[in-house]
Amino acid sequence: MNILLVSECSKNALTDTRRIIDQFAERKGERSWQTAITQDGLAMLRKLLRQSARRNTAVACHWIKKDGQSELLWIVGNLRKFNSDGSVPTHTTQRDILRSQDENQWQTAESIALLAGIAGLFHDFGKANRLFQAKLNGKASKLSEPYRHEWVSLRLFQAFVGEDSDAQWLHRLAVITPGDEAAILERLIRDHLDTKPFNPFDLQKGLKTSLAQTIGWLIVSHHRLPKASQDNAPRLDAMDQWMCGTRFNPAWNSPQCQNDDWQTGDWENVWRFDADTPIRSQTWCNKAKSLAKRAIKHRQLQENDWLQDSFSSHLARMTLMLADHCYSAGEAKTYWQDDSYLAFANTDPTTKQRKQKLDEHNIGVGHNAVLLAKSLPKLRQTLPAITRHKGFKQRATIEKYRWQDKAYDLAKGLADASTEQGFFGVNMASTGCGKTFANARIMYGLADEKLGCRFSVALGLRTLTLQTGDALRERLHLESDDLAVLIGSQTVRQLHELRNKSARDDAESSPAEQSGSESAEALFAEHQYVRYDGSLDDGRLSQWLKPSRSLHQLLSAPVLVSTIDHLMPATDGERGGKQIAPMLRLLTSDLVLDEPDDFDLADLPALCRLVNWAGMLGSRVLLSSATLPPDLIGALFEAYLAGRQIFNASRGYTSLGICCAWFDEHKSAHSIHADLADFFYCPPSLCAAAHGCLGWDESVAASCFMPSDCQFPIHCRCD
Structure with missing residues (x-):
């Protein structure tokens, strides 16, 4: 085939691009190449370009057909350098006159950033206690403390806020000085030592206001959500009083405080701060002043009840956790350190030496939390996606599968409406009718073709997950960069590969091999589609993803086929680091639940939580099974509806009901439903x-x- 390559790279990316493309094609200009190339050669060229892609990379590949027409094959790098056809603009300006790049429908983006930023400034204050510092020095007799550092941090934040209103404590934060620490420590409630210590969220004595309560919740939950023991489980009918009632206690966050082996000195030392809190750092105070002044100007921050806004509060928590992971993995930054402040936050995992100062760590996490939160509205545009894929659009030639065309057409017609109203679909085609491929076509039809298609397929069985991944890869000719299959078991994967190898060895050669037409133009037309392979723009997120290939696949792959346990941690939250990637996946892609009726009744709450979060984070949801009981569908619809209402409120969308659709091999139909009774x-x-x-x-x-x-x-x- 004959191809034309156009580079709009700049700086070092231009040099790297020229070095790679010069090995495959002849230059036709300073930034253009043309050559005849095989399909395998083109795949290798794209792979090399993608591996070296950076922020300034932008390469478009066009296929020059026999009739002289050209068609865009793929773009690697910055999509903004080209239009949807791969053309370069005639005139450009660096001035963002319309501010179109800054437009998004996240009405609480700034509030999310400020919530996470302020919580980040206080999140590890508790590490200043004597026991934790001794542990970092290698002098501790025990590897844990009676109270986790999150609980101590919460108590310190509570002592700072006191009984002030949100406006009052924000104004105090805007003028804070190192000398204010003494008065704050005098107000500190010390659990186990003080008589009848009250709940930090007590509406009479503790954090009374919405903003203070939300930041306190972010602080105490930035590693894991508080989990009650079986003998101290809260009542579901008293859910509204879980935090502000008497049952919320340190054991939910620090169950070890109930052990009998703690000495009197342990209880005292966990509340002693020999190295002072970060308030003693002038550098920390300067950052706190800056963020507080920004918060005071943002009126929405003090007006909303953030704990009742699940979208904003959970994304603020996710951003805080992500910033904490990112910054902790990096090197110490001395410009955020006060030379006179001596407490440390962590150690180097390799050398075991103390690494980041505590004031620096809190500043860095707060600073990065703000930046990460501000980047969330643009995250979807920076992730790889699939569009203009002929395999999704191609009409079925076998009568048995023609129902897929009707399903795709219906989904395409609902694409615009589902953006604002959400989508809840049910595919109940019979076994053997091609539900797997139909599901992919439905999700592709619902997606904005300019933005690209991203969806996740979640299953319960590992072997079925591998089969589904193989089916989609072979039917759509997807490469490993475009489709990730995650099952969490190397043994099952190896058995599946051995079984496939045996089947291939026994099979006869394909018709294409027999006819010698493997590189025929018609075959390539069946394969070709535009792949938006732009690397993640935000270096902080990329830095967090880099050490783990599985996490990178979980978030980056346009199509993810996985066992449901890879996505379920998004709603569990017992370990913060495990929650981040699934949340980001739900935030940036749609969801297909394949064979959800394989799960038993005990799994229904977990399934409902996942679907609820998918709705809350803006995903479209499709259920797929030939035998779905109505009670299961009704429960999942109600969960999705509740989540989608939260999402719509965060965007300012008018609740017009959910776009619902039903598919089978006979008919495809849709309707709009705003409540469960109407849905049934x-x-x-x-x-x-x-x-x-x-x-x-x-x-x-x-x-x-x-x-x-x-x-x-x-x-x-x-x-």
């Missing part, structure tokens, strides 16, 4: 459309699985 009671015409080929009637419904007056469009599997 669909119009008779919709039932007729969904079940016209089955001879659906009320007597069948009564005899199978639902009341006779229910017109929910689900297949009757009564044979």
Whole structure:
């Protein structure tokens, strides 16, 4: 095939690009190349360009066809250098006149940044205690303290806030000095030592205001969400009082405080700060003043009840955790250190020597949390995606699979509406009708083709996960960069590969091999699609992803096929680091739950949490199984609806109901539903459309699985 390569790289990226492309093609200009190349050669060229891609990389590849027309194959690097057809603009300006790059519909983005930033300034204050510092010095007799540092940090923040309003303590933070520490420590509530210490979130004595409570919650949960023991489990009917009631206590965060082996000195030393808190650092005070002044100017921060805004509060927590992981992994930065401040935050995992100063660490985490939160609205645009894929659009040639075309057409028609209203779909086609490929086509149809398609397929069985990944890869000719399969078990993967190898060895050669047309142009047209392989723009996020290939795949792959346990940690939160990648995945891609009825009743709460978070983070959701019970669908729809309402509120969207769709090998139908009752009671015409080929009637419904007056469009599997 004949290709044309155009480079719009700059700086060092231009040199690297020329070095790579010169090995494959002849230059036709300073920034253009043309050559005849095989499909394998083109794949290798793209791979090399992608491996060396940096912020200033921008290369477009065009296929020059026999009729003289050209078609864009892929873009590596900065998409903004080209339009959707791969053309370069005639005139450009560096001035962002319309400020279009800054436009987003995140109405609470600045608030999320400030919540995470202020919490970051205080999040590790508790590490200043004598026991923790002794542990870093290698002089501690025990590897833990009676209270985790998050709990001590929460108490210190509570002591700083006192009984002030949000406006009052923010103004005090805006003028804070190292000399203020003494008065703050005098107000410190010391658990186990003080008589009847009260709950930090007590509405009478503790953190009373919404902003202070939210920041306190971020501080105490920045490693893991508080988990009550079985004998101290909270009541579900008293959920609103979990934090502010009497049952919230240190044992939820620090269960070791209930052990009997703590000495009197341990209880005292966990509340002693020989090296002082970071308030004694003038550098920390300067950063706190700057952030507080910014918070005072942002009126929304003091007006909203953030603990009731799940979207903003959970994203603030995720941002704080991500900033903590990023900064802790880096080297110490002396410009954020006060030379006179001596407490440390952590040690180097290799040398075991103390690494980052405590004032520097809190400043760095707060600073990075603000920057990361501000980058979240643009995160989706910086991640790889798939678009203009002919395999998704290609019409079925076999009658058995023509229903997929109707499903794709329906999804395409709902693409714009589902952006603001969300999407909850049910694919109940019979076994053997091609649900796996139909699911992919439906999700592609729902996506904005200019932005690209990203979706995750979550299954319960490891072997089925591998089979699904293979099916999509072979049917759509996806490469490893485009489709990631994660199962969490190397043994299962090896057995699956051995089984596939044996099957290939026994199979006859394909028709293409027999005809010698493996590199034919028609075959390539079947493969070709634009791959947006832009590297992650935000260096902080890229730095966090770099050490772990599996995490990078979990977030970066346009299509992810995994066992559901790779996504479930998004809602669990017992370990903060495990929650970040699944949350980012749900935030930047849609979700397909394949065979959710394989799970038993005990798994339903976990499934509902996952679907609820998918809705809250803006994902579209598709359920896929030939045998879905109506109770399961209803529970998952209600969970999605509740999550989507939170997401819509964060965007300022008017709640117009959820775009719902039903697919099978006979018909595809859709309707809009704003509540569960409406969802179950669909119009008779919709039932007729969904079940016209089955001879659906009320007597069948009564005899199978639902009341006779229910017109929910689900297949009757009564044979």
